[in-house]
Amino acid sequence: MAWYIARRLLLMIPVILGATFIIYALVFLRPGDPVLNLVGDKPIGPDVKAAIEAEYNLDKPFLVQWLLFLKDALTFNFGINFSGEPVAAEIARAFPVTATLAVMALAIEAVLGIGLGVVAGLRRNGWFDSSMLLVTLVMLAIPIFVVGFVFQLVFGVKLGWADVTVGGDWTIGSLLLPAIVLAIVDLAYTLRLTRTSVAENLLADHVRTARAKGLPNRLVVRNHVLRNSLVPVVTYLGVNLGTLMAGAVVTEGIFNVPGIGNLAFDAISRGENTTVVSVVTVMVLVYALMSLVVDLLYALLDPRIRYA
């Protein structure tokens, strides 16, 4: 088991290195003078320029810049942004919002997706199953921002049930509507995965053996169908937390949520390279962390891996 975790951790290192390198390279390939981006329109002398370049390691070769960035990133020192605020502070402010949003979306997705998926799977090809198939297909077909606008219009503007936008002083309640919107696409996937998994497991040999033991249907489903079916679903949900955070860009934009997606989007449009790279690095780290959590969960749920 210890070796299993150690190996997962080892495999994570090249992934994190590679991913940050790609983003770093992409951002710094961007034409234009980063120093000019930084100081804006003020005219500066060559000595000031050199000083800034030295401060931001811009005078060093690209690879060295990347390594220095990584070194600082290890201590969560991401440098400062255009307005002189440390990027780490910006992220620290935005991160909890997005994390809350993503966890809420995940909860919605898990409860509804698993609940409806189990019912559909147990009554495979029944009317409920068929209507769920249709509903999930439609959910997948409509772009998330259209859903976002419609929900905003209907529940926010017309019905007044929810805040139209979230803004700086966010609360859990105000995040509910964006969380529902964010959850929709992955809810469809979770539902279908659960359904398939349950329907497949119902046909498994060991389920028939459980019935042959004289277990009532309720116990067969609980002990032998559900637990086995949930292994792939739980792992899917785990990785999904990372994707949800990264995918929040659109939802955060629509509902004006001061989260990490908005931060990244603004930074990209303003050309604040340090912020962009830092945010993506944090996202990659979250993804890597969640993959690790999923691997552990997997091992916890499936003894075949635990003892491997």
Add this chain to the structure above:
Amino acid sequence: MPESVTRPGQARFVASLEETPLQAVDAVASDVVPESQWKEAWKRLRRSVLFWISAVIILGLAIVIAFPGLFTSADPNYAELSRSFEPPSDGHPFGFTRQGADVWARTVYGARASVAVGVLTTLVVVVLGIVSGAVAGFFGGWVDSLISRLADIFLAIPLLLACIVVISVINNAWPKRGFWGSILVVVLALSLFAWPQITRQMRGAVLEIKSLEFIDAASAIGATRMRNLVRHVVPNALAPVIVTATISLGVFIVAEATLSFLGLGLPSGVVSWGNDLSDAQNEVRSGQHLSVMWVPATALALTVLGFILLGEAVREALDPKASRR
């Protein structure tokens, strides 16, 4: 060993030959019309309701793209501010946008860009994925390690953020790039981060096929590894990839719209559903003139639904045992 007394119900019984006629051992059925698996799948596909719904949608879409003039006589690029939000009138069934362009005409002409992105991205991703996945799975060793690690790395980077970064970089480097240039950029950005999914799937399928006995039989005949890979392994591993590719075609169309909505997909000069929807956001916020949004949104949703349904139908046809997964 058994006792000699025969108990009731267990006396010696021999069925009459008339009732249990003896058939030849392992006789070859003579009434079989030979059909390859692909042909059988096609037969099942033709019986599928989902397939016909998707076929109608996709065919309709193809006609719209090929002959947009059949559906509208208005010019999608022609806008007159004086007609801003003018209600529907003869020849303009859904009225006008804020800029005074014909909503219906823009939706009809917008199909081309959206579908082009979907189709081209799918092509690039499928080719990349099949080649890299097949090579990784079949040859194994360090090639496999290299490709698999690369796939891991690209999967770790969030797709949407990564595309935003890539497109914003290219925007700066190549600001004026015309219709196909713009399409190309979006295709490139999406493909760059979407290929690992197909690679992983293909690799898994190839690993499975590779271990089957007919591959060994082919090697024993004297077929080279390359011949084995191309003639036996890849064709047998394609089925699941085809399903994923069809469904991702729809997903890529949605992704393009999302990027355009963020202002980083196709430039505003290109007529596309994503751009129309992006332009429509102010109207939606105010709750007025909603046809500006719902006409392109419906077109887009229908299109995506068409491809997802096709994927589902193909999945069922290729794998009848796992009906409706």
Add this chain to the structure above:
Amino acid sequence: MTATPTTAPSRSSASGAEAPLLEVRGLDVAFQTGRKELTPAVSGVDLTVYPGQTVAIVGESGSGKSTTAHAIIGLLPGTGRVTGGQILFEGADIAQARTREMVALRGASIGLVPQDPMSNLNPLWTVGAQIKESLTANGIASGKAADRRVVELLEEAGLPDAQRRAKQYPHEFSGGMRQRALIAMGLAARPKLLIADEPTSALDVTVQKQILDHLDTLTDDLGVAVLLITHDLGLAAERADHLVVMYKGQIVESGPALEILQDPHHPYTQRLVASAPSLASQRLSSLQHRAEVREQAVQAAEEVASEVAADAAAIGKGLDDVITVENLTKVFKLPGKGPFNKVDFLAVDDVSFSLRRGTTTAIVGESGSGKSTVARMVLGLLEPTSGTVKFDGVDVEDIRGKSERLRLRRRMQPIFQNPYASLDPLFSIYRSIEEPLRTHGIGTAKEREAKVRDLLDKVSLPASVMSRFPHELSGGQRQRVAIARALALDPEVVICDEAVSALDVLVQAQILTLLNDLQAELGLSYLFITHDLAVVRQIADDVLVMQNGQVVEAAPVEQVFSSPEQDYTRALLDAIPGGSIPLGVVEAGDDLPDVTLED
């Protein structure tokens, strides 16, 4: 089909007042295949089981034997349902019983030991917990008492170190251990009837014997009646008092086990008895005939060799031993416990043997014996760690040139076990057989087609199958196609890796006959890999018995069967089910009923 008058319930009959435990009368089972279409799977089955008795249902795949068993315990798969007849358990009809009544009956009154030990345990729960479930579900014990009972039950099923084993997960068990756990589970609630559905067909023969012996004693002690479902007539006759033979969903013959075996009346039963490898005791063709075949093959090879010798690149020498294997060893590196830790696994340990031209050498062994690894090394699909494989006197490793290697490959062709995986599903039968010819650029398209037709004729398949695809043929037919493909390049040696193991008894007999005929006709030499000693007796001249990577005994086939020298060989022979049953009227070999193709 309630033909026999004695099937009528007559509780006051002469044999005593004991009432039957289970009576199946005129049972019909069908599967719903269309909106309103019903495909019958079982029709008119009558069956009686008395308390404590063992009754066996024997049949090939598709005979409806498992469907009958599942109908009795109310667990028909998918769309299957009972469409007619009665299932009387202790006098009450349970054919149309409600779910709740069946749940009460299952486990407590009717137990099940399923077929495949690998898939019938839930991988996520400990073995102990799964057995405990059947105690709690049937209200026998709960809590700590149940835990203690679980250990007792596992011990009873013959599992050593039961205390510790109960806390382990299924993947930590071997196949035999899992089957023991499943037996413990099936007997946990002390049912009156135990349905054993092919309980050992996935296991090695020696393990199979141990487990069946144990099951026998256990059910005798407990007085449990057993309904044994099996494809193996020998096994059924050895274990059961009463035999029911099923064919295409119907009962063709039933009665006392020995009587049926020694005097089968129905032609189908006669076929089965004649073809069952465990009961057949002779080589398919006589010794004298064998010698002639061998003589011919050597002569033919010498002729070929003398012709080829004029050629500069002579490979063929026409030696007496067509394949010589010397000190063949294969070590696999397996991942060990810790990081970067590799464990050496000696799969094949210093194996030497030779295959005489025109004869069959069989390599027999249980799973993990290394027999298939030897075959793969001989075929050149796997690199040996050390040792040599000589083909006609030439070391395979010494051949450098690509074309030379190809020529060698052509002379040695494989036939594999799994008829479902040995043909490319996307290739038509014609393309499959033609592929070797095309790969080597032999002949024009016309000549190749003629050759394919000829090959199909050789394996007794009609030319009409050419345009079909593998999934449209049965397992036996696919195996014929695989043989045709192997023969396409006119090889001298054919390596059969468990080539008949996946086939039904009658089809297996048919393929063995075909292989035997082809050997005589073409002077082929076979290397025959199998786990089944009974089959060896029918096809082989020489036998190599392998265990744990080593050859434990090598001798002519008669010697191995009449006077085995090693304990392991003796254990293998003892484990052949029904081997000791004296046969009556039908002598295998002299009166082989017609098992050849009839179209």
